[in-house]
Amino acid sequence: xxxxxxxxxxxxxxxxxxxxxxxxxxxxxxxxxxxxxxxxxxxxxxxxxxxxxxxxxxxxxxxxxxxxxxxxxxxxxxxxxxxxxxxxxxxxxxxxxxxxxxxxxxxxxxxxxxxxxxxxxxxxxxxxxxxxxxxxxxxxxxxxxxxxxxxxxxxxxxxxxxxxxxxxxxxxxxxxxxxxxxxxxxxxxxxxxxxxxxxxxxxxxxxxxxxxxxxxxxxxxxxxxxxxxxxxxxxxxxxxxxxxxxxxxxxxxxxxxxxxxxxxxxxxxxxxxxxxxx
Amino acid sequence: xxxxxxxxxxxxxxxxxxxxxxxxxxxxxxxxxxxxxxxxxxxxxxxxxxxxxxxxxxxxxxxxxxxxxxxxxxxxxxxxxxxxxxxxxxxxxxxxxxxxxxxxxxxxxxxxxxxxxxxxxxxxxxxxxxxxxxxxxxxxxxxxxxxxxxxxxxxxxxxxxxxxxxxxxxxxxxxxxxxxxxxxxxxxxxxxxxxxxxxxxxxxxxxxxxxxxxxxxxxxxxxxxxxxxxxxxxxxxxxxxxxxxxxxxxxxxxxxxxxxxxxxxxxxxxxxxxxxxxxxxxxxxxxxxxxxxxxxxxxxxxxxxxxxxxxxxxxxxxxxxxxxxxxxx
Numbered sequence: 001x002x003x004x005x006x007x008x009x010x011x012x013x014x015x016x017x018x019x020x021x022x023x024x025x026x027x028x029x030x031x032x033x034x035x036x037x038x039x040x041x042x043x044x045x046x047x048x049x050x051x052x053x054x055x056x057x058x059x060x061x062x063x064x065x066x067x068x069x070x071x072x073x074x075x076x077x078x079x080x081x082x083x084x085x086x087x088x089x090x091x092x093x094x095x096x097x098x099x100x101x102x103x104x105x106x107x108x109x110x111x112x113x114x115x116x117x118x119x120x121x122x123x124x125x126x127x128x129x130x131x132x133x134x135x136x137x138x139x140x141x142x143x144x145x146x147x148x149x150x151x152x153x154x155x156x157x158x159x160x161x162x163x164x165x166x167x168x169x170x171x172x173x174x175x176x177x178x179x180x181x182x183x184x185x186x187x188x189x190x191x192x193x194x195x196x197x198x199x200x201x202x203x204x205x206x207x208x209x210x211x212x213x214x215x216x217x218x219x220x221x222x223x224x225x226x227x228x229x230x231x232x233x234x235x236x237x238x239x240x241x242x243x244x245x246x247x248x249x250x251x252x253x254x255x256x257x258x259x260x261x262x263x264x265x266x267x268x269x270x271x272x273x274x275x276x277x278x
Numbered sequence: 279x280x281x282x283x284x285x286x287x288x289x290x291x292x293x294x295x296x297x298x299x300x301x302x303x304x305x306x307x308x309x310x311x312x313x314x315x316x317x318x319x320x321x322x323x324x325x326x327x328x329x330x331x332x333x334x335x336x337x338x339x340x341x342x343x344x345x346x347x348x349x350x351x352x353x354x355x356x357x358x359x360x361x362x363x364x365x366x367x368x369x370x371x372x373x374x375x376x377x378x379x380x381x382x383x384x385x386x387x388x389x390x391x392x393x394x395x396x397x398x399x400x401x402x403x404x405x406x407x408x409x410x411x412x413x414x415x416x417x418x419x420x421x422x423x424x425x426x427x428x429x430x431x432x433x434x435x436x437x438x439x440x441x442x443x444x445x446x447x448x449x450x451x452x453x454x455x456x457x458x459x460x461x462x463x464x465x466x467x468x469x470x471x472x473x474x475x476x477x478x479x480x481x482x483x484x485x486x487x488x489x490x491x492x493x494x495x496x497x498x499x500x501x502x503x504x505x506x507x508x509x510x511x512x513x514x515x516x517x518x519x520x521x522x523x524x525x526x527x528x529x530x531x532x533x534x535x536x537x538x539x540x541x542x543x544x545x546x547x548x549x550x551x552x553x554x555x556x557x558x559x560x561x562x563x564x565x566x567x568x569x570x571x572x573x574x575x576x577x578x579x580x581x582x583x584x585x586x587x588x589x590x591x592x593x594x595x596x597x598x599x600x601x602x603x604x605x606x607x
Contacts, residue, residue, distance in 0.1 A: 055379055059604075079381045086375035092286075093371065099285060106281045107380035143376065150381065 006069045008033050008154050008186045009054055015062030016049050023049040025210050027063070031203060035217070036180060038201030039190035040262050042270070045207045047190040048087060051158045054188065055084040068153055080110060083147035087158040089140040093132025097125050097142060104146045116149035137168035148179060157189040161196050173200050194262040206262050208269035218258060225261050226253035240264040279382055279390040287395060290360060294402050302409055305345065309413030312338055316416040335421065342414050346432035349406050353437065353444035354469055356399045361448020362461035364391060369456050384602050392449065392595055396442050403441035407434065424576050425523035427477040435580050439587030444469050446591045450598040484582045487525050487569050492517070494531050494564035511538030514566055521573025534563035
């Protein structure tokens with residue numbers, strides 16, 4: 001059973017290998033309900049693998065994962081609770097916008113038809129238009145509409161804004177925030193650019209070199225990270241250059257913003273992997 | 279799910295219906311012409327009967343063989359164009375990520391697609407077979423080669439089994455290799471291999487053949503292609519019992535005691551008067567050993583082969599369900 005305290009995602013030592021390639025290793029996470037989670041990492045860091053594991057289209061090769069208290073993709077009931085929009089928002093090119101809404105209605109018991117129709121109308125999509133003729137932004141919106149009207153408890157969006165121009169990005173994220181508030185769902189969205197997500201997410205996971213580098217609520221993370229140029233107290237840890245992690249206050253420390261924080265962890269992982277290879 | 283299956287299948291269904299309609303028009307026309315001509319052959323004057331029969335055979339053998347080949351090709355086309363891309367197209371356009379994340383399990387998705395589209399494949403091929411069987415029925419009665427490889431595979435119920443098998447074969451190959459063109463090529467190759475092995479190697483063993491001793495007489499000679507003799511023995515080539523499937527191509531002609539019948543014996547029977555010659559040969563009680571599948575086994579063979587293909591289809595489908603559940607993630 002799911003209660004308000006059941007974590008949305010809980011993993012323990014989760015890993016996925018494709019032959020000899022490790023896509024994700026030793027991933028232990030606990031994401032509380034009601035968050036908008038930003039999953040950030042460079043290309044090839046394992047973001048899509050982690051999201052695939054979360055919705056059940058990828059099977060783990062190590063460790064455990066529970067989503068809303070159940071095994072991902074375990075059955076129709078679990079599928080109904082998780083909405084997923086894959087990278088590049090795939091839709092059926094030969095089917096019209098209306099056909100896609102019909103598909104959603106036929107395949108989802110909790111389909112919210114008024115929501116779907118309202119969104120299509122507001123986005124200005126022509127129901128008779130073939131989905132193959134839509135622009136990248138319109139396609140992303142259509143895919144998001146299907147996932148949203150499914151009335152899932154968790155929405156997973158893989159690189160939802162990667163193919164959009166900056167203006168469409170802002171519109172998409174703004175719109176996302178609106179209906180997340182309206183529907184009360186938890187959301188996980190990934191990007192290789194933290195700048196896309198920092199304004200919307202309240203929980204951050206940094207993934208690099210197939211491993212989790214940093215995870216936590218944004219407010220907590222910002223509280224324990226600082227910019228320090230001078231000497232450090234012994235309990236503090238220097239992440240990269242002037243970004244420092246310290247639970248205790250550091251004299252002369254400046255606050256750090258989320259983008260720099262994520263970048264510091266990603267850079268440290270990149271440097272370590274180059275060092276490891278040398 | 280049925281709605282989506284139909285929506286994605288609509289265009290293909292339309293193409294198949296159009297093709298089937300064209301074939302139907304042609305076969306109804308051909309069938310009625312064959313019926314008219316057949317009446318003519320039956321009512322022929324004795325003097326021209328041989329010519330009339332030859333003309334009838336010549337007129338329709340080519341056309342019916344061509345349509346027969348088309349009917350055998352129909353399951354192949356279904357496997358290649360309906361079966362193989364069913365899953366690969368979703369994978370290549372990444373729409374599997376869309377459709378397999380709705381509130382429908384992959385197992386149910388596959389089950390609906392397989393049931394609905396296998397029925398469509400069987401219906402199209404079944405109608406085609408029904409039309410061809412009707413159209414060619416007089417010809418088949420007349421030529422009587424119902425066990426011939428092309429004839430057997432393009433009449434009555436076996437084409438239904440081929441259609442179901444080819445479709446599911448295409449789907450399962452696509453599920454495993456995940457690429458449309460490769461899946462199409464492999465489906466073609468695999469189905470062709472099966473369709474070569476079954477008639478040439480497997481079919482004759484479906485029921486234990488009958489071996490019997492056939493008297494070597496005028497009737498036997500008239501049902502064979504050739505007869506050869508030297509001083510070591512005699513051979514009858516291409517004997518076929520009426521409506522049966524011969525498994526003996528050539529047989530040694532034997533005396534009553536089982537020794538070979540030789541040209542020396544034949545010379546000994548040359549009495550000069552034809553009637554006496556024949557009486558002399560008849561007195562030797564010549565015979566040969568002949569192995570065959572009797573004419574009455576035609577329908578058992580049709581049903582056995584249909585059942586075998588349907589069983590193979592079910593096995594393939596079960597494998598497909600296992601794969602989509604445990605191996606495709």
